[in-house]
Amino acid sequence: MRVLTVPDLDELRELRARGEFFWLDLAGPDGSTLADVAAVLGLHELALEDTQEFGQRPKLDTYPHEMLLVYFGARMNGEASPEPADVHVHISERFVLTVNREDSQEFESVHDSVKARPPETGQAMIYRVLDALTDSILEAMETVSDRVGHYEQEVVQRPRARDRDEMAVLRRSLGSFRRMLIIQRQVFDRAAERLVALSGDRDEAAAYYRDIGDHLWRAIDDVDMARESLQGMVDTYSNEVQERLTIVATIFLPLTVLTGFFGMNFNWLISHIGPAWAFWGLGIGGLVISAAAIAVWLRRSGMYGGRSRRPVR
Numbered sequence: 549m550r551v552l553t554v555p556d557l558d559e560l561r562e563l564r565a566r567g568e569f570f571w572l573d574l575a576g577p578d579g580s581t582l583a584d585v586a587a588v589l590g591l592h593e594l595a596l597e598d599t600q601e602f603g604q605r606p607k608l609d610t611y612p613h614e615m616l617l618v619y620f621g622a623r624m625n626g627e628a629s630p631e632p633a634d635v636h637v638h639i640s641e642r643f644v645l646t647v648n649r650e651d652s653q654e655f656e657s658v659h660d661s662v663k664a665r666p667p668e669t670g671q672a673m674i675y676r677v678l679d680a681l682t683d684s685i686l687e688a689m690e691t692v693s694d695r696v697g698h699y700e701q702e703v704v705q706r707p708r709a710r711d712r713d714e715m716a717v718l719r720r721s722l723g724s725f726r727r728m729l730i731i732q733r734q735v736f737d738r739a740a741e742r743l744v745a746l747s748g749d750r751d752e753a754a755a756y757y758r759d760i761g762d763h764l765w766r767a768i769d770d771v772d773m774a775r776e777s778l779q780g781m782v783d784t785y786s787n788e789v790q791e792r793l794t795i796v797a798t799i800f801l802p803l804t805v806l807t808g809f810f811g812m813n814f815n816w817l818i819s820h821i822g823p824a825w826a827f828w829g830l831g832i833g834g835l836v837i838s839a840a841a842i843a844v845w846l847r848r849s850g851m852y853g854g855r856s857r858r859p860v861r
Contacts, residue, residue, distance in 0.1 A: 569670040575651045606732035614640040621654040621681035622688035629721035630688035654684040689770040719778040726771045733764045802838040
């Protein structure tokens with residue numbers, strides 16, 4: 549059982565002649581390199597054509613001697629959102645060929661594990677490849693869940709427009725990410741049937757591929773929960789802003805009434821309200837007392853700083 553990252557054509561011919569199963573992992577190969585590898589491995593010309601184009605949807609194409617599975621893992625685009633990473637997986641009874649657009653972070657641990665604990669069968673190797681890509685999706689969603697938890701702590705205590713915008717962008721990106729996962733889950737069901745048919749022990753192979761299918765469903769559920777939480781927090785942000793504006797308007801309402809009353813230029817007001825005590829008592833004192841009364845009422849009603857405001861868990 550060999551793992552290759554450099555397309556040594558002579559070595560590939562030798563492995564093919566011996567009938568030894570191998571995994572060739574290529575990162576960003578050019579067209580001529582792909583053509584040479586395809587000629588040695590006997591890939592179908594349509595499979596070679598598809599492999600040269602990235603940015604496709606998840607799909608499964610079957611040919612007489614091999615199958616092409618376009619399968620997606622995930623990477624975090626900084627800390628902003630998960631980014632799908634498509635890998636073209638060519639599978640036959642004697643080899644598995646993976647073609648990535650660039651160096652695959654998802655396969656680094658697989659390379660190490662194969663060296664430390666070589667798989668016993670080709671099916672086990674194929675499972676490790678697909679499982680690594682699926683696990684990268686779950687790891688990305690764990691990062692997203694942590695970020696959603698951070699927003700939950702911030703949105704009620706200190707709602708900011710920047711957080712609202714970031715949550716909206718993350719929710720939109722998760723929407724397209726979810727669509728990709730739904731298609732991939734459907735494609736994987738058909739691919740699993742083909743892979744099980746290639747296996748000598750079909751029951752055991754089916755159990756392994758069911759595990760990957762369950763992980764895909766879990767990833768879809770994680771995306772749904774994150775999107776629902778983000779939508780709820782965007783709504784909470786809007787409610788918090790409206791509540792705070794209402795509080796400010798409520799505080800200034802009696803102050804506006806008082807200043808408006810004493811600002812009227814009637815002769816009686818001008819003639820009778822002139823001493824210093826009237827300014828400090830009726831003017832300043834009235835404003836202070838009304839503001840304090842409104843603050844006490846807001847706290848007792850629970851609209852601001854009251855016991856009815858539940859902390860975010």
